[in-house]
Each structure stands twice: as structure tokens, then as C-alpha cells.
Amino acid sequence: MSNALSCDLCSAEGATRFFAVTGGPEEAGVQICETCHRQIEGELEPGHWRCLASSMWSGEPAVQVLAARLLARLAEQDWARDLAEQLWLDEEIQAWVDNQTRVGSHVDSNGAILVSGDTVVLIKDLPVKGAGFTAKRGTAVRGISLVQDNPEHIEGRVEGQRIVILTKFVKKK
């Protein structure tokens, strides 16, 4: 079952879908079947994913990364947790796996994910350009909002002024 058209994940014939595996090399992806694709985009039916026991050892890094992420999604299943523990990945590939939440997410100075409405604390004095004051280290900023097109920027109110703050200078409270 290893002709060029078989699914990278479950080996079914008719791998008609390309699925991009984000967070790694540009344009990295896998060739998978309809069934796998539909479930990845929606709900995973655990029974189908026993196939990961073999595909997680694929020689293709993109396949391994996707397999590791799917096992993480299936972590409620004992067998999936066992497989995830057995899966040994090169450091580089593991970093790619972990890079998933980072891409496009707003994270604070510790890497914690920020969401709209969070309270953060400034970890250094920040001169506010144009406003003529310095936002002091230790200032709590409540109810932040995320700048959608820039994961390094959030907005919040300090001394009555709405300012843009770099995520690397805040800590989630």
C-alpha cells in the first residue's frame, strides 16, 4: 500500500487532498484522503486514527508533525497517549510540532497565550510616544484587546489613554 496516491496518514487509496502543515517550512504539507481531511477539519473519530501508530514513524517530517498534533487532539484516548509517549522526534521536528500555537497567536513575555479581555502587567517602564507620559512597570492593564493583524501588539487603557503595547513587555495576570 505504498503507491504515490495513498494517504500519508491512513494509507487509504485516493489521497486527493493536500493539507498544509503549518509552523514549519513554507509549503510543507501532506497528501491525504477525504476521510482524514474531513475529520482533521472537524471532529476526530478515534477509531479511524489507530492508523497513526504506523504513520507517526513516517520518514516525512510533515507527516510526523501532523501525526503528533493529531495524537495531542486525541489525548483522551489511552492508546493515543501511549503512542504519543512512544513517539520520539528529532529536536527540530518537535519544535515544529510545538510551533502550532505560536503562529498567529498573541503571547506574553513568558509565552502564555493572550486573549481579548485579559489583564496584563507591564514588566518594564514604557514611554508612550506622543502621549507625554511613561507607563510604569507593574501597571495592570485590564481588558486588553488584540491587534488582529499583528501578534506582537495588544491595545489597552493606561491613565485613561488607549495605547498599543508590545506583547513582549507584558505578563499575563
Ligand SMILES: [Zn+2]
Ligand atoms: Zn487517510
